[in-house]
Amino acid sequence: MRGFLLHARPFKEHGLLLDWLTDGHGWVRMRQNGGRRVRKRGSQRPPNFVCLEIETAGRGGWPILTAAEPIEGQRFLHGQSLAGAFYLHELILRALRPEEPVPGLFLDYWKSLAMLESPDVPVSVTVRRFERRLLDHLGAGLDWSRSSDGRAIEAGGHYRVGLQGDIVPAGGTNAVSGRVLLALRQDETLDDPEDRRQARDLMQSLLAPHVGSAPFLSRRLWPGSGRSAPAGDASG
Incomplete structure (x- = not known):
């Protein structure tokens, strides 16, 4: 194998x-x-x-x-890419049960390594993409294109994830902008630090039921982070 x-x-x-x-x-x-x-x-x-x-x-x-x-050449990851890869490892080990087949996750991880190796793909994009795909494999994925009322997500709108795992229009301090949801869906770069924070916090909350709330040790590898990751980091 x-x-x-x-x-x-x-x-x-x-x-x-x-x-x-x-x-x-x-x-x-x-x-x-x-x-x-x-x-x-x-x-x-x-x-x-x-x-x-x-x-x-x-x-x-x-x-x-x-x-x-x-069966392929060895990869040498450094800095943010190395920290991101070890974060993916922690996600897998905390989300999966031993010897439980998860079709497609193997290839998603393999693709993520290639993305982390590429200087043209931001680490945050790779990490958010893998988190989203992991949720899909766990049966907890979202429809990132539409809200619960059937309307298309609007970049200028604000939303939250409801108790049924659907996206509902909502305001307030915990709301996520539509442009963040669309960027997550399309694996696009978020340039604004606040948008990156929203994306990270949203994915963290969606994954928590599957991986628990204990700190991730890979955060200690994040360049310049000391023993904790900066507020807008990619690792979650």
């Missing part, structure tokens, strides 16, 4: 526990014997951000990783 490594942690004396996003089984956990013996041939820790053809052995409990061969 094909997979992307999401997270690795020490296991016993020299091993690793590895969390993967796979093409056929969703989030899969396995162990790698000798994964921390960096000089032992064939036991090196698999790289992040590259699609690998992986093989396993064993039945019951965690399978054992026996091979992981890249």
Whole structure:
């Protein structure tokens, strides 16, 4: 099967526990014997951000990783792109249940990596797009084109998400502008910091029932953020 490594942690004396996003089984956990013996041939820790053809052995409990061969060139992400990628990893691990197939998410993540690698695509656009697609895969997506009354979303209007998961016209301090909703739908750049904040807060609120309210550790990687992300960051 094909997979992307999401997270690795020490296991016993020299091993690793590895969390993967796979093409056929969703989030899969396995162990790698000798994964921390960096000089032992064939036991090196698999790289992040590259699609690998992986093989396993064993039945019951965690399978054992026996091979992981890249099927594409390795990516080297830095700065905001690196922080954004690890944020996507946290979203996946917190939103999915082990070995629950989520058709399409694998390709959406793969496309997101290519977008993060491109200097022409803002990280915020990539992150917001993945969040929106994740909601779709979880069965919690919105109709971003129309409000609950059947009317098309207007750029100059103000809205909120109702209890039934629909978009309703509304004013007040927690309202989201129509231009933000349209930009999210079309994966467009938001230039105004307030618009970016609205987009981030909206997606955060929609994802909260699926990923919980605990802080995301990837925020600590955000350039210049110290231990917390700036108000208009892309990570959520």
